Amino acid sequence: QVQLVESGGGVVQPGRSLRLSCAASGFIFNTYAIHWVRQAPGKGLEWVALISYDGSNKYYADSVKGRFTFSRDNSKNTVYLQMNGLRAEDTAVYYCARSRGYLGPFDFWGQGTLVTVSS
Amino acid sequence: EIVLTQSPGTLSLSPGERATLSCRASQSVSSGNLAWYQSKPGQAPRLIIYGASSRATGIPDRFSGSGSGTDFTLTISRLEPEDFAVYYCQQYGSSPTFGGGTKVEIK
Numbered sequence: 001q002v003q004l005v006e007s008g009g010g011v012v013q014p015g016r017s018l019r020l021s022c023a024a025s026g027f028i029f030n031t032y033a034i035h036w037v038r039q040a041p042g043k044g045l046e047w048v049a050l051i052s053y054d055g056s057n058k059y060y061a062d063s064v065k066g067r068f069t070f071s072r073d074n075s076k077n078t079v080y081l082q083m084n085g086l087r088a089e090d091t092a093v094y095y096c097a098r099s100r101g102y103l104g105p106f107d108f109w110g111q112g113t114l115v116t117v118s119s
Numbered sequence: 120e121i122v123l124t125q126s127p128g129t130l131s132l133s134p135g136e137r138a139t140l141s142c143r144a145s146q147s148v149s150s151g152n153l154a155w156y157q158s159k160p161g162q163a164p165r166l167i168i169y170g171a172s173s174r175a176t177g178i179p180d181r182f183s184g185s186g187s188g189t190d191f192t193l194t195i196s197r198l199e200p201e202d203f204a205v206y207y208c209q210q211y212g213s214s215p216t217f218g219g220g221t222k223v224e225i226k
Contacts, residue, residue, distance in 0.1 A: 035215070037164075045156075045164065045207050047215040059214065095163065103211050105154040105169035107176075112163065 002026040002108050004096050009113030012086055020081040022096035022110060029077040030054065033099050035106060036070065036081050038092035038115075048094070051079060052102060059102075064090075086117045121146055121210050123218035131226040138195040140221045142208035147188045152212030155184055155193045158205045158220070167206070168193060198223070 008020040022034065036048040049070045050059045058070045064083075072079040079096060093114050097106035122145040132138055142153070151171035156164045166175040168184035171191055181196040195202055203225050208218040 037217075044220045045158070045209075045217040047217065050215075061214075097164075099211070103152065103213070103215070105166055105175075105211055106156070106164075106209070107166050107169075109163040109165070 004098065004108060004110035006094060006096055006110045006113040009094065009115045011116045011118060013119050014087060014117055016086055017082070017084045018086060018115060020083065020094055020113060020115070022079045022081075024077045024079075024098070027098075027108075030074040031100075033102050033104070034072065034079045035097045035099060037095045037097055037106070037109075038090075039095070039112075040089070040092040043092075046092075049081065050102060057102070083115070086115075088117050091115060091117045121148065121213060121216050123208050123210060123216055125206075125208055125218035125221045127221060128219070129222045129224060131224050132198055133226045134198050134200055136198050138193075138198055138202070138223055140193040140195075140206055140208075140223075142186075142191040142193070142218050144189040144191075144210060148191075148210045149212035151187055152210055153184075153186070153191050154209045154211060156207045156209065157202075158207060164207070195223075200225075 003025045005023045051070045055072045067085045069082040093112040095112045097109040124143045126141045153171045155168040158164045172184045183194045205220045205222045207220045
């Protein structure tokens with residue numbers, strides 16, 4: 001069955017870095033775009049970043065542009081979100097989700113991984 | 120950026136009642152690229168409706184979506200206990216954005 005499993009979350013000090021991973025299985029990974037979406041405690045959903053099926057195109061929300069880098073390794077069915085210069089406002093559960101094409105509905109989501117930025 | 124405004128913020132209803140959730144966009148959503156998601160604590164969000172009115176795989180027919188342009192609606196015809204959750208609308212016709220959510224709670 002389709003699975004997206006996030007990992008790499010944890011507690012990190014402001015200004016430090018963290019790398020999240022999202023491992024996929026149960027579907028043809030290299031035919032789907034992948035997104036990161038986050039949810040701060042008690043808040044709604046915020047789209048963070050998108051990577052195309054082949055990794056050639058990446059888009060970021062203004063709130064993370066220049067600090068976060070999205071990459072994928074289709075040989076490992078895994079995407080990565082490198083998060084640098086973390087701020088308290090980056091504290092959230094981070095979900096990965098897939099879509100057909102760049103701009104399609106997010107038809108399957110992972111369970112999420114919690115990132116806490118605190119001194 | 121397209122801003123989505125959902126109303127009401129909270130809907131207090133009893134099982135068996137009808138729920139009507141609204142989502143208004145700050146500008147027209149192209150080609151009806153509007154989705155609805157259900158979110159429960161500790162669970163992955165689940166796609167309910169896409170293309171404004173198409174039900175996702177496995178979604179029961181008590182869920183329906185309608186609307187176009189800037190005004191969209193999610194209707195749950197008869198609430199089941201498992202339907203009490205937070206619902207988010209999303210536009211995916213340009214840089215994706217989500218609405219602030221509507222919580223459907225048990226009255």
